[in-house]
Amino acid sequence: MSMNVSFIGLGVMGYPMAGHLANAGHTVTVYNRTTAKAEQWAQQYSGEVALTPALAAKGADIVFMCVGNDDDLRSVVYGENGVLTGMADGTILVDHTTTSAEVAREVSAKAALQNIAFIDAPVSGGQAGAENGVLTVMAGGDAAVFAKVQPVMAAFSRFSQLLGEVGSGQLCKMVNQICIAGVVQGLAEGLHFAKQAGLDGEKVIETIAKGAAGSWQMENRHKTMLAGEYEFGFAVDWMRKDLGIALDEAKNNGATLPMTATVDQYYADVQALGGGRYDTSSLLARIEALHKN
Numbered sequence: 051m052s053m054n055v056s057f058i059g060l061g062v063m064g065y066p067m068a069g070h071l072a073n074a075g076h077t078v079t080v081y082n083r084t085t086a087k088a089e090q091w092a093q094q095y096s097g098e099v100a101l102t103p104a105l106a107a108k109g110a111d112i113v114f115m116c117v118g119n120d121d122d123l124r125s126v127v128y129g130e131n132g133v134l135t136g137m138a139d140g141t142i143l144v145d146h147t148t149t150s151a152e153v154a155r156e157v158s159a160k161a162a163l164q165n166i167a168f169i170d171a172p173v174s175g176g177q178a179g180a181e182n183g184v185l186t187v188m189a190g191g192d193a194a195v196f197a198k199v200q201p202v203m204a205a206f207s208r209f210s211q212l213l214g215e216v217g218s219g220q221l222c223k224m225v226n227q228i229c230i231a232g233v234v235q236g237l238a239e240g241l242h243f244a245k246q247a248g249l250d251g252e253k254v255i256e257t258i259a260k261g262a263a264g265s266w267q268m269e270n271r272h273k274t275m276l277a278g279e280y281e282f283g284f285a286v287d288w289m290r291k292d293l294g295i296a297l298d299e300a301k302n303n304g305a306t307l308p309m310t311a312t313v314d315q316y317y318a319d320v321q322a323l324g325g326g327r328y329d330t331s332s333l334l335a336r337i338e339a340l341h342k343n
């Protein structure tokens with residue numbers, strides 16, 4: 051069923067996600083802080099550009115958002131021209147930004163005062179997942195509301211799951227990032243060891259990728275790691291935000307995350323090397339930089 055939807059935040063992720071909604075036949079209105087990007091989007095896809103989040107949200111059944119961090123989310127939701135000033139009673143607000151669980155609960159409570167339902171719905175699958183419409187969505191919120199948005203999110207996802215009440219999607223995303231941190235550091239050390247041992251890194255991966263050591267990171271990142279290419283993908287700055295959120299949450303729930311805390315510091319080293327916008331696989335660049343010194 052075609053719906054009136056809005057999309058706030060046309061970054062690496064939001065731009066193609068909004069595009070898939072338009073291609074699926076929904077009536078889409080977009081807002082982006084940098085208007086030129088929204089205008090470019092409207093030339094590529096069928097849809098309208100709005101000049102504020104509130105104007106974009108007017109008349110929408112569902113408003114989707116994908117901005118940077120907790121404060122960015124607060125500004126597009128509650129700011130002077132935030133989406134809550136434009137949304138109608140009985141509509142739905144969905145957030146795909148990776149944020150703290152706390153801000154998800156805060157936004158949900160404010161939205162509820164206007165009888166607007168909220169779903170936190172961070173995603174995994176990266177830039178390629180967004181472009182190919184095959185993201186994984188981890189959601190938190192009311193089951194009946196989730197049932198309404200799930201078929202719409204299917205335009206850009208291949209799997210979505212409700213994990214529990216509001217905030218549960220963000221908690222699941224924290225688990226995702228904790229798992230990735232260890233896997234990428236292991237892969238970086240493995241490739242470094244292979245080189246030191248005089249092995250052909252490509253052949254090593256071809257051999258072990260289908261066995262017990264295989265992973266998405268191994269399949270999708272080993273070639274660029276071997277080539278020393280990091281100017282793409284999921285930025286280290288974003289990963290530090292995400293690991294910081296997970297480490298803060300661990301203080302609340304008592305979880306012990308020694309490896310996550312260590313890899314977070316390794317990413318701080320990558321930032322110090324000037325790699326804040328590098329892909330997270332740049333942990334190998336850190337090892338190689340240490341090795342040279």
Ligand SMILES: NC(=O)c1ccc[n+]([C@@H]2O[C@H](COP(=O)([O-])OP(=O)(O)OC[C@H]3O[C@@H](n4cnc5c(N)ncnc54)[C@H](OP(=O)(O)O)[C@@H]3O)[C@@H](O)[C@H]2O)c1
Nearest residue numbers: 059060061062063083084117118122147148176177284288
């Ligand atoms: N990239 C990935 O592989 C990936 C994967 C999974 C999850 N995520 C998460 O998805 C979110 C977006 O990531 P991304 O890679 O798409 O980031 P990005 O390319 O940096 O895009 C961020 C978007 O948010 C907008 N924005 C940021 N702060 C804003 C503010 N205060 N007010 C209004 N708009 C604001 C930006 O507008 P401008 O264009 O004006 O800057 C841009 O449209 C992040 O939470 C990230 O952690 C990313």
